[in-house]
Amino acid sequence: MADETHRPDVQDFIDLLLDSPAPSPALAEVGTVATVGDGIAVVSGLGRALSDELLVFASGVRGVVLDLEPDRLGVVLLGPSERVRAGEDVWRTHKVISVPVGPGLVGRVVDATGQPLDGKGRVTAVAERPVEARAPDILSRGAVKRPLATGLKAIDAAVPVGLGQRELIIGDRQTGKTSIALDTILNQARSEVLSIYCAIGQRGDAVARVIEALRESGQLANTIVVVAGDEEAPGLAYIAPYAAMTMAEYFADQARDVLVVFDDLTHHARSYRELSLLLRRPPGREAFPGDIFYVHARLLERAGQFTEDAGGGSITALPVVETQAENLSAYIPTNLISITDGQIYLSPRLVRKNQFPAVDLGVSVSRVGGKAQHRAFRDVAGNLRVTLSQFEELEDFARFGTRLDDATRARLSRGAAVRAALRQPERDPVPAVEQLLVLLAAMEGMFDGLSETEVVAAMDSIRASVGDALTGVATRIARNEPLADEDRAAILSVARIALGNALGKPEDGRDADA
Numbered sequence: 001m002a003d004e005t006h007r008p009d010v011q012d013f014i015d016l017l018l019d020s021p022a023p024s025p026a027l028a029e030v031g032t033v034a035t036v037g038d039g040i041a042v043v044s045g046l047g048r049a050l051s052d053e054l055l056v057f058a059s060g061v062r063g064v065v066l067d068l069e070p071d072r073l074g075v076v077l078l079g080p081s082e083r084v085r086a087g088e089d090v091w092r093t094h095k096v097i098s099v100p101v102g103p104g105l106v107g108r109v110v111d112a113t114g115q116p117l118d119g120k121g122r123v124t125a126v127a128e129r130p131v132e133a134r135a136p137d138i139l140s141r142g143a144v145k146r147p148l149a150t151g152l153k154a155i156d157a158a159v160p161v162g163l164g165q166r167e168l169i170i171g172d173r174q175t176g177k178t179s180i181a182l183d184t185i186l187n188q189a190r191s192e193v194l195s196i197y198c199a200i201g202q203r204g205d206a207v208a209r210v211i212e213a214l215r216e217s218g219q220l221a222n223t224i225v226v227v228a229g230d231e232e233a234p235g236l237a238y239i240a241p242y243a244a245m246t247m248a249e250y251f252a253d254q255a256r257d258v259l260v261v262f263d264d265l266t267h268h269a270r271s272y273r274e275l276s277l278l279l280r281r282p283p284g285r286e287a288f289p290g291d292i293f294y295v296h297a298r299l300l301e302r303a304g305q306f307t308e309d310a311g312g313g314s315i316t317a318l319p320v321v322e323t324q325a326e327n328l329s330a331y332i333p334t335n336l337i338s339i340t341d342g343q344i345y346l347s348p349r350l351v352r353k354n355q356f357p358a359v360d361l362g363v364s365v366s367r368v369g370g371k372a373q374h375r376a377f378r379d380v381a382g383n384l385r386v387t388l389s390q391f392e393e394l395e396d397f398a399r400f401g402t403r404l405d406d407a408t409r410a411r412l413s414r415g416a417a418v419r420a421a422l423r424q425p426e427r428d429p430v431p432a433v434e435q436l437l438v439l440l441a442a443m444e445g446m447f448d449g450l451s452e453t454e455v456v457a458a459m460d461s462i463r464a465s466v467g468d469a470l471t472g473v474a475t476r477i478a479r480n481e482p483l484a485d486e487d488r489a490a491i492l493s494v495a496r497i498a499l500g501n502a503l504g505k506p507e508d509g510r511d512a513d514a
């Protein structure tokens with residue numbers, strides 16, 4: 001009897017269900033870590049996860065799905081793998097890996113996920129955008145026709161770079177690759193171009209030096225620094241350049257010109273190779289996975305000059321790649337040479353001669369920049385390459401102690417003077433007018449026969465003498481007009497006086513000597 005009185009009536013049960021708050025179904029897809037190590041985790045039980053989806057581990061580490069297989073996921077970790085344990089839970093986020101974008105990033109040092117590394121507090125973002133994006137189509141692209149001034153005589157005169165171009169900086173270790181990229185960023189203090197420096201797999205002290213140089217010059221305020229160091233998870237190094245490109249795209253959409261430096265893609269390729277081998281993808285040439293070309297092509301294809309309809313901005317990419325023993329035909333360098341619109345090759349031979357920047361003009365080329373070069377430069381620098389290549393040939397020949405005729409000797413002395421004029425210390429980008437003055441003076445033979453110290457003194461004096469006399473020339477250069485004969489004459493007369501002052505002799509002192 002007692003049992004019967006306590007048995008809940010079916011109607012009561014239904015009433016209870018109806019009175020209770022409506023059940024809210026929540027979809028929690030949880031998987032488990034099967035194995036973990038070296039920046040990779042294999043996760044099971046998340047059969048519906050998508051490629052590039054962000055996953056969150058119970059330990060707080062995040063990861064990106066790179067491999068989709070029926071019974072397991074290959075996940076690249078974006079944090080230390082030591083924190084992740086086999087057997088721990090993993091959740092789907094239903095989001096692809098994204099980074100914050102917006103003006104709040106300018107002047108900041110952030111990691112590959114956009115989190116601050118400079119201790120200046122949270123980054124204020126306008127939005128979050130996926131790190132992977134489709135490259136703009138052909139109709140959204142315009143011609144590269146505006147110059148990007150690097151402030152380096154050897155580059156602006158002979159291997160000019162245009163806004164929206166992809167120019168590779170290539171060379172052996174310690175040939176000055178980073179210095180060229182950094183000087184180009186420093187020179188943007190004279191322009192409206194916004195810079196992004198993306199350090200991939202570099203030692204902390206090397207990155208700290210770059211940040212210090214940017215801070216000292218005040219250019220950090222106009223630059224975003226994205227860092228994925230060599231001590232961090234290889235997954236961060238892998239996504240860093242894509243994250244930097246996403247940040248650049250935000251500004252290009254607002255019609256801004258952006259310069260992005262990837263320093264360097266050799267480390268990027270190595271990180272991707274490491275991840276791919278750990279994920280047991282089949283290795284190809286030099287053990288790189290088969291899609292390594294696509295990895296770099298889809299990154300650099302996102303750069304360009306865009307039409308008004310597509311935002312009107314531009315993204316100029318300066319990827320850096322390291323060669324070994326000057327082998328330009330190694331796998332990653334040849335891939336990048338074929339993806340980019342030209343390369344600036346830095347030669348150890350010139351480094352040994354203390355010729356900095358060590359740009360080898362015989363091997364360097366700019367496939368589109370010539371159209372973007374200032375017209376004034378085209379006039380002056382047209383013969384530069386020829387003069388230098390003839391000089392280098394003769395220089396080798398003259399080493400045998402052959403007796404030389406006067407014409408050959410004159411050519412040698414002109415070549416040596418022009419090469420000396422291309423020298424430039426680090427962190428000292430030169431404005432266009434000053435470059436023109438120095439190059440015109442050298443090409444006209446004003447430095448012939450001078451010692452190296454004399455050429456340096458002469459160049460300093462010439463640069464210091466750019467004043468009111470040349471304002472007209474400066475304006476015409478800025479307006480991209482060619483040099484008139486009067487301009488050349490004005491430049492040469494200013495240069496001649498400056499040269500006389502530098503050598504302690506009025507006018508051209510060498511005549512007085514004779």
Ligand SMILES: Nc1ncnc2c1ncn2[C@@H]1O[C@H](COP(=O)(O)OP(=O)(O)OP(=O)(O)O)[C@@H](O)[C@H]1O
Pocket residue numbers: 171172173174175176177178179180322356357424425426
């Ligand atoms: N214009 C210059 N004048 C004098 N020295 C320079 C110049 N440019 C670079 N150097 C020197 O050359 C060395 C190498 O420079 P840098 O670090 O830029 O080369 P890198 O090729 O990027 O090196 P890494 O292989 O380590 O990446 C540095 O000691 C630097 O001070």
